[in-house]
Amino acid sequence: GAVVSQHPSRVICKSGTSVKIECRSLDFQATTMFWYRQFPKQSLMLMATSNEGSKATYEQGVEKDKFLINHASLTLSTLTVTSAHPEDSSFYICSAQQGLGEQYFGPGTRLTVT
Amino acid sequence: TQLLEQSPQFLSIQEGENLTVYCNSSSVFSSLQWYRQEPGEGPVLLVTVVTGGEVKKLKRLTFQFGDARKDSSLHITAAQPGDTGLYLCAGDSGGSNYKLTFGKGTLLTVNP
Numbered sequence: 001g002a003v004v005s006q007h008p009s010r011v012i013c014k015s016g017t018s019v020k021i022e023c024r025s026l027d028f029q030a031t032t033m034f035w036y037r038q039f040p041k042q043s044l045m046l047m048a049t050s051n052e053g054s055k056a057t058y059e060q061g062v063e064k065d066k067f068l069i070n071h072a073s074l075t076l077s078t079l080t081v082t083s084a085h086p087e088d089s090s091f092y093i094c095s096a097q098q099g100l101g102e103q104y105f106g107p108g109t110r111l112t113v114t
Numbered sequence: 115t116q117l118l119e120q121s122p123q124f125l126s127i128q129e130g131e132n133l134t135v136y137c138n139s140s141s142v143f144s145s146l147q148w149y150r151q152e153p154g155e156g157p158v159l160l161v162t163v164v165t166g167g168e169v170k171k172l173k174r175l176t177f178q179f180g181d182a183r184k185d186s187s188l189h190i191t192a193a194q195p196g197d198t199g200l201y202l203c204a205g206d207s208g209g210s211n212y213k214l215t216f217g218k219g220t221l222l223t224v225n226p
Contacts, residue, residue, distance in 0.1 A: 034214075
């Protein structure tokens with residue numbers, strides 16, 4: 001099956017700093033990538049949808065200036081959490097989709113803001 | 115906004131028991147997926163159901179899509195400790211993006 005990687009798998013940062021998370025589709029070209037956020041023992045909440053070469057579409061309640069998404073190529077999307085605060089601590093998961101096919105999920109990134 | 119109600123939210127059973135997880139909505143979905151997620155990892159797709167009334171089997175797991183494509187169930191026979199995890203249903207309502215709506219998940223613990 002298709003492989004999606006995320007980097008880093010875990011990151012700890014200080015309050016006020018920015019953190020970049022990468023999502024890569026390793027063996028296919030992803031026309032669309034999705035970013036989710038998951039709190040402990042809860043489900044995935046879609047944050048935004050990004051299509052290669054265009055601006056991301058954010059879900060209601062997600063601050064686009066805080067969660068910067070760049071989908072510069074068909075195999076890479078990045079999520080930058082700007083001026084991170086402890087409440088941004090969460091498990092961030094990306095998924096990648098080729099055309100209208102199924103989504104393949106990455107292994108997630110655990111962000112802890114101290 | 116489409117919602118998927120998943121129940122039960124938590125389930126703790128003994129090895130060998132059977133269980134059913136339900137996923138219900140008032141909306142129609144083009145397709146519905148079931149995922150299993152282990153702590154600290156991303157969700158792994160188990161099955162996709164597309165046709166109303168469809169039944170799919172994956173070893174001890176049986177998935178059913180409702181006739182009206184609004185609900186689905188996952189039945190596990192003779193559960194094993196290795197089945198422990200978070201089970202998520204997700205619906206695709208169609209459209210230009212394959213955007214998924216996730217249920218809240220069922221946290222299953224199978225005790226040896």
